Amino acid sequence: LALKNLLRRALARKEFQLYYQPIINMESGAIVSVEALIRWVDPELGLISPNTFIPLAEENGLILPLGEWVLQTACTQAKIWNQSNPYPVRIAINLSARQLEQTDFSERVSEILKKTPFPTDHLELELTESMLINRMESSLKTLNTLKKMGCRLSLDDFGTGYSPLAYLKRFPIDTVKIDRSFVQGISIDPDDAAITTAVTTMAHSLKRAVIAKGVETREQLNFLNEIKVDEAQGYFISYPVPAEELTQKLREKS
Ligand code: G
Ligand code: G
Ligand code: MN
Ligand code: NA
Numbered sequence: 001l002a003l004k005n006l007l008r009r010a011l012a013r014k015e016f017q018l019y020y021q022p023i024i025n026m027e028s029g030a031i032v033s034v035e036a037l038i039r040w041v042d043p044e045l046g047l048i049s050p051n052t053f054i055p056l057a058e059e060n061g062l063i064l065p066l067g068e069w070v071l072q073t074a075c076t077q078a079k080i081w082n083q084s085n086p087y088p089v090r091i092a093i094n095l096s097a098r099q100l101e102q103t104d105f106s107e108r109v110s111e112i113l114k115k116t117p118f119p120t121d122h123l124e125l126e127l128t129e130s131m132l133i134n135r136m137e138s139s140l141k142t143l144n145t146l147k148k149m150g151c152r153l154s155l156d157d158f159g160t161g162y163s164p165l166a167y168l169k170r171f172p173i174d175t176v177k178i179d180r181s182f183v184q185g186i187s188i189d190p191d192d193a194a195i196t197t198a199v200t201t202m203a204h205s206l207k208r209a210v211i212a213k214g215v216e217t218r219e220q221l222n223f224l225n226e227i228k229v230d231e232a233q234g235y236f237i238s239y240p241v242p243a244e245e246l247t248q249k250l251r252e253k254s
Helices: 003-013 050-059 063-084 097-101 105-115 136-149 164-170 190-205 218-226 243-252
Strands: 016-025 031-042 046-048 090-094 123-127 152-158 175-178 209-212
Touching: 003 031, 003 050, 003 063, 016 063, 016 243, 031 050, 031 063, 031 243, 050 063, 063 090, 063 097, 063 105, 063 243, 090 152, 097 105, 097 136, 105 123, 105 136, 136 152, 152 164, 175 190, 190 209, 190 218
Parallel strands: 031 090, 090 123, 123 152, 152 175, 175 209
Antiparallel strands: 016 031, 031 046
């Protein structure tokens, strides 16, 4: 079977799973947000990376039902966490261009939130520059609607695109997620340290929050703390883990 057909079958058989990676507040160390990351284990092929199957799912349109499944599953899970957790966490979802291009995407999100029901301001939708390049006008309209509904919007992989400032100016972005390629160079490459500092200062002066991605060492975390990054995510804090493991972490660390 071609991977495409396997993908279709996997959706029907519910072979997808969400892993969750915590994001901590730099001052308190508490988990304040959780990013949902999809995983696919095929019975024969084993673990297949989203880097492989998400582009395929985008090509054949399967990303639409798959994306809805991600949203629904993650919101349901986050609602459960927030019922037992005194400090509610946000849930962050990676969107793909095809999802955002649906003219009724904001209605779909709204439907899911009605079904769940989950506070809109605890849903954070992650976008990338590349998904906003085409159909700017319709994307802007959709994002403005989502923003009015109360969703938070973040710009993922910040600093790796061509015109980050133009996107920040044009779209109603709340948060920038500094790409891990900068964070990982902090202790070895003065340019990366300078870029991370400059991006943080700039985002703050534009009243945007800053999340640093890909934090793998204590040194990186200390540096990010000094330059007043708001939140951090990365293997040093936690790998992405199954829901039950995150439930445990929330008990320990909130
Ligand atoms: O978790 P991991 O490093 O394997 O993710 C690889 C890529 O897949 C990342 O770019 C991530 O944003 C993307 N990704 C993970 N989960 C989802 C998802 O649910 N939807 C979309 N569109 N992309 C995802
Ligand atoms: O593109 P996006 O940021 O949505 O994708 C997140 C991806 O990054 C996930 O696949 C996750 O597994 C991976 N990731 C998360 N933390 C780290 C880290 O500290 N180091 C590296 N190399 N990858 C990470
Ligand atoms: Mn992301
Ligand atoms: Na992404």
